[in-house]
Amino acid sequence: MSDAILRVNNLQTQFQTRNGVLKAVDGVSFEVGRGRILGLVGESGSGKSVTGYSILGLIEAPGEVAGGEVLLKGQDLTRLKGEAMRRVRGAQIAMVFQDPMMTLNPVLKIGTQMIAAVRAHDKVSRKVAWGRARDALAKVGIPSPEERLDAYPHQLSGGMRQRVAIAIALLHSPAVIIADEPTTALDVSIQGQILAEVRRLADETGTAFVWVTHDLAVVSSLADDICVMYAGRVVETGAAADVIASPRHPYTAGLLASVPAEHEPGERLPQVPGSTPSLADLPPGCAFAPRCFKAGPACTTTPPVQTFADGRSALCHYPIEPVSCQPLSSTSTTYRSAS
Amino acid sequence: MSAALLDIDHVSKRFVKRPSLGERIAGLLGAGRKTEIVRAVSDVSLTVRKGEVVGLVGESGCGKSTLGRIIAGIYAPSDGKVLFGNAPVAKEQGRRTEKLTTQVQMVHQDPFASLNPRMRIGDTVAEGPVTHNIVKARDADAYVADMLGRVGLDPSYRRRFPHQFSGGQRQRIAIARALAMKPDLLVLDEPVASLDVSIQAQVLNLFMDLRQDLDLTAIFISHDLGVVRHVSDRVAIMYLGRIVELAPTAELYAAPNHPYTKALFESVPRVGVGRKDFRPIAGEIPSPLHPPNGCHFHPRCPLAGPRCKREAPALSAIGPGRASACHLNGGGTD
Ligand SMILES: Nc1ncnc2c1ncn2[C@@H]1O[C@H](COP(=O)(O)OP(=O)(O)OP(=O)(O)O)[C@@H](O)[C@H]1O
Ligand SMILES: Nc1ncnc2c1ncn2[C@@H]1O[C@H](COP(=O)(O)OP(=O)(O)O)[C@@H](O)[C@H]1O
Ligand code: SF4
Ligand code: SF4
Ligand SMILES: [Mg+2]
Ligand SMILES: [Mg+2]
Numbered sequence: 001m002s003d004a005i006l007r008v009n010n011l012q013t014q015f016q017t018r019n020g021v022l023k024a025v026d027g028v029s030f031e032v033g034r035g036r037i038l039g040l041v042g043e044s045g046s047g048k049s050v051t052g053y054s055i056l057g058l059i060e061a062p063g064e065v066a067g068g069e070v071l072l073k074g075q076d077l078t079r080l081k082g083e084a085m086r087r088v089r090g091a092q093i094a095m096v097f098q099d100p101m102m103t104l105n106p107v108l109k110i111g112t113q114m115i116a117a118v119r120a121h122d123k124v125s126r127k128v129a130w131g132r133a134r135d136a137l138a139k140v141g142i143p144s145p146e147e148r149l150d151a152y153p154h155q156l157s158g159g160m161r162q163r164v165a166i167a168i169a170l171l172h173s174p175a176v177i178i179a180d181e182p183t184t185a186l187d188v189s190i191q192g193q194i195l196a197e198v199r200r201l202a203d204e205t206g207t208a209f210v211w212v213t214h215d216l217a218v219v220s221s222l223a224d225d226i227c228v229m230y231a232g233r234v235v236e237t238g239a240a241a242d243v244i245a246s247p248r249h250p251y252t253a254g255l256l257a258s259v260p261a262e263h264e265p266g267e268r269l270p271q272v273p274g275s276t277p278s279l280a281d282l283p284p285g286c287a288f289a290p291r292c293f294k295a296g297p298a299c300t301t302t303p304p305v306q307t308f309a310d311g312r313s314a315l316c317h318y319p320i321e322p323v324s325c326q327p328l329s330s331t332s333t334t335y336r337s338a339s
Numbered sequence: 340m341s342a343a344l345l346d347i348d349h350v351s352k353r354f355v356k357r358p359s360l361g362e363r364i365a366g367l368l369g370a371g372r373k374t375e376i377v378r379a380v381s382d383v384s385l386t387v388r389k390g391e392v393v394g395l396v397g398e399s400g401c402g403k404s405t406l407g408r409i410i411a412g413i414y415a416p417s418d419g420k421v422l423f424g425n426a427p428v429a430k431e432q433g434r435r436t437e438k439l440t441t442q443v444q445m446v447h448q449d450p451f452a453s454l455n456p457r458m459r460i461g462d463t464v465a466e467g468p469v470t471h472n473i474v475k476a477r478d479a480d481a482y483v484a485d486m487l488g489r490v491g492l493d494p495s496y497r498r499r500f501p502h503q504f505s506g507g508q509r510q511r512i513a514i515a516r517a518l519a520m521k522p523d524l525l526v527l528d529e530p531v532a533s534l535d536v537s538i539q540a541q542v543l544n545l546f547m548d549l550r551q552d553l554d555l556t557a558i559f560i561s562h563d564l565g566v567v568r569h570v571s572d573r574v575a576i577m578y579l580g581r582i583v584e585l586a587p588t589a590e591l592y593a594a595p596n597h598p599y600t601k602a603l604f605e606s607v608p609r610v611g612v613g614r615k616d617f618r619p620i621a622g623e624i625p626s627p628l629h630p631p632n633g634c635h636f637h638p639r640c641p642l643a644g645p646r647c648k649r650e651a652p653a654l655s656a657i658g659p660g661r662a663s664a665c666h667l668n669g670g671g672t673d
Contacts, residue, residue, distance in 0.1 A: 043535035043536065043537065044506075044535055157623055157624070159623065160623070187398035187399050187562070187624060188398065188562065188564075188603065188606055188607050189398060189602070189603065189606050189619060189620040189624065190623070190624070191608075192606035192607070192608070192618070192619030192620065193619040193620070193621075195608065195619070196618075196619050214535065214536065215608075216536065216610050217607070217608040217609050217610045218608050220608065220609065220610045220611060221608035221609065222608070244610060244611060245611070254537060255536050255537055256610065258536060258537055258539065258540035259536070259565065259610050260539075260540075260543060260565045260566050260568070260569035261564075261565030261568065261569075261609060261610065262610060262611060263569065265568055265569050265570075265588060265589070266547065266569065266570070267569075268544055268547065269540040269543055269544055269569075270540065271537070271540040271541045271544055272537035272540070275505045275507060275508070275538060276505070276535060276537075276538075291537075
């Protein structure tokens with residue numbers, strides 16, 4: 001894809017710890033196009049949040065972005081410092097956190113905060129800013145936005161607060177929004193509402209989303225593309241539907257196989273053995289090798305990124321052959337009501 | 340059909356909620372709030388047969404954990420009673436609740452908070468059985484080793500502290516601690532919610548193995564419909580403190596009856612269903628401080644009629660082993 005708005009190339013982010021350097025993000029690359037949603041999936045500690053923070057220049061000592069590029073419409077954000085980065089952040093690229101209170105100030109009214117957020121980048125009157133704040137709330141599906149502008153954060157439900165955080169991210173029509181597990185703490189019915197709104201926003205406004213989550217089902221219903229991380233590295237990328245129907249990396253395959261809903265009730269679930277390794281003490285070569293059913297002699301050396309004809313890639317010595325059968329949905333039971 | 344092991348009879352639980360710090364500050368600003376009553380569980384009845392696994396599903400705050408704690412004898416119900424093998428599980432002693440049985444054990448929602456960080460896990464697992472004379476102190480070490488082995492942990496781990504374990508391992512320890520009490524009924528509160536996907540499958544497999552080996556009866560609490568379908572024989576769907584539907588698992592998933600159950604199933608994102616294929620439930624989850632009148636689901640229900648605002652539907656039989664609380668099943672919504 002050449003029309004990428006955001007292109008991350010070989011990103012390296014490290015933390016200095018007592019026991020040496022921790023490579024939390026180790027050569028991550030991906031890209032997102034206009035109006036597209038990239039699902040960044042991985043288990044806890046795999047480096048998803050650090051990737052998001054690195055893109056926005058939010059890594060602080062003892063951490064640092066030690067290498068690579070973050071190209072937003074061709075401009076390398078890793079080279080921007082201080083004030084220059086602040087001008088980009090919030091205007092051209094914005095972040096939504098798992099906890100909306102990372103964005104919201106508990107003692108200020110929603111309206112006050114949103115007006116300040118508008119005026120941080122655009123010198124408009126308070127009245128104009130208020131109008132834009134109201135429109136942004138309406139855009140994310142908040143009923144009676146005028147009233148909400150007059151409320152304090154604690155007067156809103158968790159789902160509403162997260163919508164407000166998304167509305168704030170949208171205020172300046174950024175090219176890209178990085179959303180870090182924004183629905184993980186929310187209930188399914190509220191999560192469903194937000195996912196539906198985000199899909200609509202991406203389609204209508206052209207804003208690109210990097211949607212960080214550990215939930216494969218969310219990625220499956222929301223994302224166009226998927227990027228799977230394991231131990232600080234990208235292990236598989238591709239169109240979400242393709243990856244889910246036919247994963248090429250053994251780790252992705254293991255994750256998908258262990259989802260209970262894809263099995264007969266009561267059946268023993270295929271499980272990935274072992275546990276997630278600590279970054280401080282990764283095995284040499286492929287970090288997944290001790291848990292991998294396909295591991296072979298080459299796996300003690302760093303695997304290559306193999307790219308395939310359909311635009312997909314996998315970081316693996318022995319990637320799984322593609323299956324050409326039907327996608328999962330036609331073989332598995334669904335929870336649809338009969339009516 | 341075997342006899343009921345657990346009988347939950349018209350149980351309700353109310354909490355008195357004092358205003359939080361934030362609300363008190365807001366109170367100073369003019370939006371005053373007094374002490375209020377939370378109706379966490381309202382008039383729930385349910386019987387569980389020996390050997391059965393009943394899944395308890397619902398969204399945050401609907402009362403799953405509260406009902407679980409009542410079953411485990413940690414809370415006494417405000418109304419109604421819970422009988423385990425015909426004897427009450429708890430009694431109220433002034434302001435304290437006294438648990439009356441060791442045969443019901445609970446595995447708590449958060450495996451990080453539920454283990455004492457300063458105790459070796461061997462001592463954590465041994466504490467209950469030694470106190471209740473299930474095992475003699477001098478045999479405790481071997482007993483703990485056996486329990487850890489049962490949940491797939493190396494017995495030598497018993498000298499370690501909780502922080503030395505991953506989330507999945509801590510959950511196994513919590514299960515071992517409950518099993519060490521030789522319970523007849525296990526209440527598992529979101530046992531896999533905090534675990535990574537690849538670890539979830541390990542713990543679910545463990546649960547299914549233990550169930551077979553030990554002939555366990557269990558209440559399995561989860562908000563994850565896929566997980567509950569996988570492990571439960573019957574499922575109770577809760578909404579705002581009430582059970583709105585109860586059915587054998589396969590029948591429920593094949594043909595949900597209650598509008599909330601239907602909407603919930605529709606709104607859940609699924610692996611392999613594909614993009615955009617989910618229809619969210621409109622509206623917010625009302626606060627249990629101010630539940631709507633009549634049917635609690637009426638403000639969000641696409642089929643609600645005038646009667647739904649006036650009258651709460653009772654959970655009533657709609658077929659063999661199936662019950663639902665909706666006016667559409669009897670008399671209509673007008
Ligand atoms: N000790 C308590 N004091 C006051 N209110 C309580 C107490 N315990 C629970 N509640 C309230 O009772 C209601 C039900 O809570 P409960 O913890 O049972 O929900 P839940 O279904 O387990 O939710 P979750 O999915 O978030 O775990 C909530 O509104 C909660 O805030
Ligand atoms: N400030 C920090 N100092 C040291 N290590 C950190 C810091 N922030 C994150 N890490 C480490 O970086 C790794 C990736 O973390 P994170 O990106 O938060 O994971 P994820 O979001 O995928 O769960 C983890 O091993 C984490 O412990
Ligand atoms: S490189 Fe080897 S160990 Fe790593 S995922 Fe591929 S097959 Fe498995
Ligand atoms: S009783 Fe009325 S509001 Fe409640 S679920 Fe049935 S139709 Fe909907
Ligand atoms: Mg994270
Ligand atoms: Mg709970």
